[in-house]
Amino acid sequence: MIDSEQKFVVTHFDAEHDFAVDTQQPHWMRRYTDIAAATQGMAGVRITRANGARADRSSEPLYNDVDLILRYMLRGSMTVRFSGNGDHLTTTGSAWLQPPDVTHTVLEYSDDAEYLELAMPGDFGRVD
Numbered sequence: 001m002i003d004s005e006q007k008f009v010v011t012h013f014d015a016e017h018d019f020a021v022d023t024q025q026p027h028w029m030r031r032y033t034d035i036a037a038a039t040q041g042m043a044g045v046r047i048t049r050a051n052g053a054r055a056d057r058s059s060e061p062l063y064n065d066v067d068l069i070l071r072y073m074l075r076g077s078m079t080v081r082f083s084g085n086g087d088h089l090t091t092t093g094s095a096w097l098q099p100p101d102v103t104h105t106v107l108e109y110s111d112d113a114e115y116l117e118l119a120m121p122g123d124f125g126r127v128d
Helices: none
Strands: 028-032 044-050 068-075 077-082 086-091 095-097 104-109 114-120
Antiparallel strands (some): 028 044, 044 114, 068 095, 068 114, 077 086
């Protein structure tokens, strides 16, 4: 069992205020839940969605410096290249666990792409 003080929390969606443009990747919008605060940073949950059309839908390779990152495609689709694991088309209902040493490159995504991310620790530790 994990030895961490956790607090019960429920967050509700507010369509006008919850999503914010990612300043480092403005083609994505993020909605952070209060899970990281409730677990004192042990785990974090966020929703990521496409932010409008973009001519070049690919990204530079990056990885998340975390112990665990799990993603679940809520809607739309996204093609991702995972180092040492090839290209994968993820669609609504796709789930994937990405080990810490695996870099990823988003090759393409639909206008309605939206996915849930769970990370441990909860800061998502992105490294470009």
